[in-house]
Amino acid sequence: MVCTLSVDAYRAFLSRNRQASFLQYPSWARVKDLWRSERVGWHYPNGEIEGAGLVLYRQFPGTRKYFAYLPEGPVADWSDPRVDRWLAPLLRHLRTAGAFAVRIGPTPAYRSWDAAVVKSGAGTGRRISDVLATEVDPVGAALADRLRTRGWKRCGDEDDGDAQPRHVFRVPLAGRTREDLWAGLNQEWRRNVRKAQKAGVETVLGTAAHLPEFYRLLRITEERDGFRLGRSLAYYEQQYAALNAEEPGRMRLYLGVHQGEVLAAHTMIVAGGRVWYQTGASADHRREVRPSNALQWRMLCDAHELGADEYDMRGVPSTLDPDERSFGLLRWKLGTGGKVVETLGEWETPMDGYANAALHKAFQAYLARR
Secondary structure, three states: OEEEOOHHHHHHHHHOOOOOOHHHOHHHHHHOOOOEEEEEEEEOOOOOEEEEEEEEEEEOOOOOOEEEEEOOOOEOOOOOOOOHHHHHHHHHHHHHOOEEEEEEOOOOEEEEEEHHHHHHOOOOOOEHHHOOOOEEOHHHHHHHHHHHHOOOEEOOEOOEOOOOOOEEEEEEOOOOOHHHHHHHOOHHHHHHHHHHHHHOOEEEEOOHHHHHHHHHHHHHHHHHHOOOOOOOHHHHHHHHHHHHHHOOOOEEEEEEEEOOEEEEEEEEEEEOOEEEEEEEEEOOOOHHHOHHHHHHHHHHHHHHHOOOOEEEEEEOOOEOOOOOOOHHHHHHHHOOOOEEEEEOOOEEEEOOOHHHHHHHHHHHHHHHHO
16 A cells, blocks of 8 residues: 655654665755655555655646656665565556656666776777676666566666766775775875875865855856756755755765865765765866865765765766766766766656656656756
8 A cells, every 4th residue: 555654754764774865855855846745655564664755746737747756766675576566556646646657766776887897998989888897786687677577668878868867986885994995095096185185175064154155166167077967056055954954964065175265065965874975066276286086085984984885976977988078077986996886777657548648758858848
């Protein structure tokens, strides 16, 4: 049975599932305030909550129908081959709520590549899929087959179509000492962290009052690196307020300060047993003092001190071509000694019926135009 959960019941469930994404916490619904939200759960016969998810509903203009989205969710036992036990009731519940289509983000990994393997595979025209994976997750591979046989379709290609990054970079922390983390950095990273320390770069925790400075640096970074996140300062202010209202310290702003000037600012999110580096920004000048390397080392150490199982540095491109501009981001993250992880990506299915399928197709076109 699937039903709506209270905030307290939902948070109690998440407290027992330390690997749940911050995108499945109730606070994320307050960040995405243009979407209607609902917390749903399904139960064992004894009443215990077996799985749950934060559902975001986006209304299709001019209709009473909704696109239902569970970012990096639901929180469920994806290794259970009997996914129909809870997936079918979930779809029935969403259909009753007016959904014409559903997008989910299963959390098992599909494949992963150690940093050394990725580095050795770089070359002109090369992509991560051209390199033999260090590990293939049997749970992820089996789940992909189960979803396909039930009519779900994977969104887009490896770099386009998902709202969340398909390839991410993760640094394992469980069972490692701080000395292990330092040894895991490559020579260039260790040299740059020492350079920052010698130059007097300070790494400090900022407050909401520093968000305008973070945003100013972000706009500089977007211009320099040729990308546009499309977020306003108000968005980051709302995110900071919503996440920290739910749990103090859930979203943190780190500042790299040199001679009294903020040269870099990075955001970090803490939830359960995981920590995410979300967004980084830096100035165009004094880059030789390496404030971003200093910040990441501080954040990595703080994540370790918090007892996190891993430090997720979020998205990386799938290209291994050094001549492509985006490869620089991957190269920078590789220096931390973690691994590239290909997630299962996001999957969609329209609800039964020709009208719902037509609405789904029209909604995809609407999102593409926006």
